[in-house]
Amino acid sequence: MSIQQLKELFGSQEAVLELVQLENGELALRNAGSENAPLVTIQFNDEVKKLLGENTPVVAQNMIQAALAGLLEKEMNELQAEIFDQQPKHFS
Numbered sequence: 001m002s003i004q005q006l007k008e009l010f011g012s013q014e015a016v017l018e019l020v021q022l023e024n025g026e027l028a029l030r031n032a033g034s035e036n037a038p039l040v041t042i043q044f045n046d047e048v049k050k051l052l053g054e055n056t057p058v059v060a061q062n063m064i065q066a067a068l069a070g071l072l073e074k075e076m077n078e079l080q081a082e083i084f085d086q087q088p089k090h091f092s
Contacts, residue, residue, distance in 0.1 A: 016031070016032040017029055017030065017031060017032060017039070018030060018031075018032045018033075019057060019060060019061055019064070021057070022038075022041070025043070025049075026041045026042065026043045027041065027042045027043075027056070027057060027060040028040070028041045028042075029041075029042075029064055040064060040067075042060045042063060042064075044056060044059075044060075
């Protein structure tokens with residue numbers, strides 16, 4: 001997924017996202033104040049919820065941050081590869 005695709009998904013470059021708990025217990029990432037379907041949902045089984053306790057939302061938040069960081073790193077690596085793979089027009 002490219003940066004442009006993320007901008008289109010979030011609706012703008014400066015999206016405000018929120019992590020909320022849905023009625024069914026899933027944690028959902030969505031645009032703040034939006035009633036649209038969540039961008040991401042995370043569901044832990046009962047055993048993991050018991051193990052994590054009140055830290056469950058923190059773990060979900062870290063999972064989302066790691067995923068976004070991975071996407072951004074991938075995009076930057078591809079951008080750098082495109083720059084370095086181009087032949088210069090003039091050699092000095």
